[in-house]
Amino acid sequence: MKSDQQSKSTIWPEQIYRSFQDHRIRQVCYVPDAGHGRLIKLCHADKNMKTVSLTTEEEGVAMLYGAWAGGQHGALLMQSSGVGNCINMLSMAQECRIPLLMLVTMRGQWGEFNPWQVPMGQSTAAALESAGVIVHPVDDAARVAETVHAAARLAFFSYRAVAVLIGQRVIGFKNWSK
Amino acid sequence: MPQQKKPVLERRDVMAAILKDRGDTLLVTGLGSPTYDAYAAGDHPLNFYLWGAMGGAAMTGLGLALAQPKRRVLVITGDGEMLMGLGSLATIAVEKPKNLSIIVLDNQHYGETGMQPAHTGRGVDLAGMAQAAGFAAATTIDSAQQLKIWIPQFHRAPGPVFAAIKVTTHPVPMTLPPRDGTVIRHRFREALLGRKAFD
Numbered sequence: 001m002k003s004d005q006q007s008k009s010t011i012w013p014e015q016i017y018r019s020f021q022d023h024r025i026r027q028v029c030y031v032p033d034a035g036h037g038r039l040i041k042l043c044h045a046d047k048n049m050k051t052v053s054l055t056t057e058e059e060g061v062a063m064l065y066g067a068w069a070g071g072q073h074g075a076l077l078m079q080s081s082g083v084g085n086c087i088n089m090l091s092m093a094q095e096c097r098i099p100l101l102m103l104v105t106m107r108g109q110w111g112e113f114n115p116w117q118v119p120m121g122q123s124t125a126a127a128l129e130s131a132g133v134i135v136h137p138v139d140d141a142a143r144v145a146e147t148v149h150a151a152a153r154l155a156f157f158s159y160r161a162v163a164v165l166i167g168q169r170v171i172g173f174k175n176w177s178k
Numbered sequence: 179m180p181q182q183k184k185p186v187l188e189r190r191d192v193m194a195a196i197l198k199d200r201g202d203t204l205l206v207t208g209l210g211s212p213t214y215d216a217y218a219a220g221d222h223p224l225n226f227y228l229w230g231a232m233g234g235a236a237m238t239g240l241g242l243a244l245a246q247p248k249r250r251v252l253v254i255t256g257d258g259e260m261l262m263g264l265g266s267l268a269t270i271a272v273e274k275p276k277n278l279s280i281i282v283l284d285n286q287h288y289g290e291t292g293m294q295p296a297h298t299g300r301g302v303d304l305a306g307m308a309q310a311a312g313f314a315a316a317t318t319i320d321s322a323q324q325l326k327i328w329i330p331q332f333h334r335a336p337g338p339v340f341a342a343i344k345v346t347t348h349p350v351p352m353t354l355p356p357r358d359g360t361v362i363r364h365r366f367r368e369a370l371l372g373r374k375a376f377d
Contacts, residue, residue, distance in 0.1 A: 027244055050244045052273055055265030062234030062263075066206070066241025069226055069363060071371045074241065092231040096359030 013038035015145035023152040027067040027074035029060035035105030035171040057082035058089040080124040093161035094132035100161035110168035139167035185344040208235035208255025210290040217355035223369035233262030243278035257284040257298040271312035279332040279339040308340035316340040
């Protein structure tokens with residue numbers, strides 16, 4: 001049981017990567033987060049994906065509008081602290097009905113140690129929803145893959161901005177002792 | 179700090195000259211005057227007019243340039259819009275898209291909101307920033323002669339190319355392109371992708 005739990009909690013980045021392939025994701029952009037570390041490496045290693053490091057998250061929102069205008073699917077990876085940076089840029093997704101897939105790794109919730117992460121972490125879902133983004137929270141490692149798949153379908157087939165919030169419970173506690 | 183000259187170029191003339199022989203160039207325009215100027219130069223389905231998303235024009239251009247590596251992508255925006263997305267100069271320089279040019283019509287003011295002075299009129303050198311970030315070419319243009327030399331570079335030189343073109347704040351006639359974002363994106367994608375735009 002424990003080993004099954006372990007494998008589920010460590011394979012979800014690979015499962016997201018496979019979902020990206022299934023959904024013909026050609027541009028991936030990110031501001032790094034430890035929770036996305038494995039996925040970022042997988043994307044960088046894939047010659048069919050252009051994987052772009054950003055200086056701030058709203059750059060990625062704008063970049064993926066351009067990607068879609070040019071006929072490519074993309075995905076934006078960030079930590080919850082970056083969501084607030086995106087709010088005005090998200091207006092274009094709503095106004096132009098441009099598909100947008102965001103994968104947000106959460107901080108400021110399950111067992112957070114850094115109090116500065118809590119304000120944005122606790123308002124992530126509400127901030128996104130107020131900007132017209134459909135939010136899919138997921139707190140179980142075994143459900144991350146299906147949630148990303150469903151979010152990608154909703155985004156690209158129904159032309160909507162969709163964010164998957166990958167709970168801090170999935171990612172685990174950050175080790176502050178090393 | 180170099181002494182800044184009073185701009186002499188007129189923004190509508192500059193826009194018209196850049197787009198005169200555009201061929202199948204893809205154009206993204208920053209909100210406010212650059213969007214109006216592009217429309218005044220002649221409406222085109224391959225114009226993606228932004229009416230908002232301030233600070234996002236250059237990065238919209240990057241996503242488009244990466245998706246369409248065989249097409250030239252021009253971003254024409256204003257100095258205020260570019261200042262809001264300065265980090266994107268670093269991101270674009272690192273990605274080195276060969277087919278992307280970022281052109282700033284720099285009137286050194288926030289024209290849409292009452293002509294408040296912008297940093298570019300107070301010594302901030304956008305072309306210097308692009309150069310330092312690592313753009314393949316970056317320049318400030320303040321004469322018709324320089325503009326004539328640089329226009330072919332915008333369309334053909336290996337990118338990323340950056341230019342800040344100093345323009346006056348003289349008033350121009352109001353011209354308003356389509357505003358509805360769904361119309362703009364449908365039209366653009368159909369012209370670029372044909373039937374696949376609706377897959």
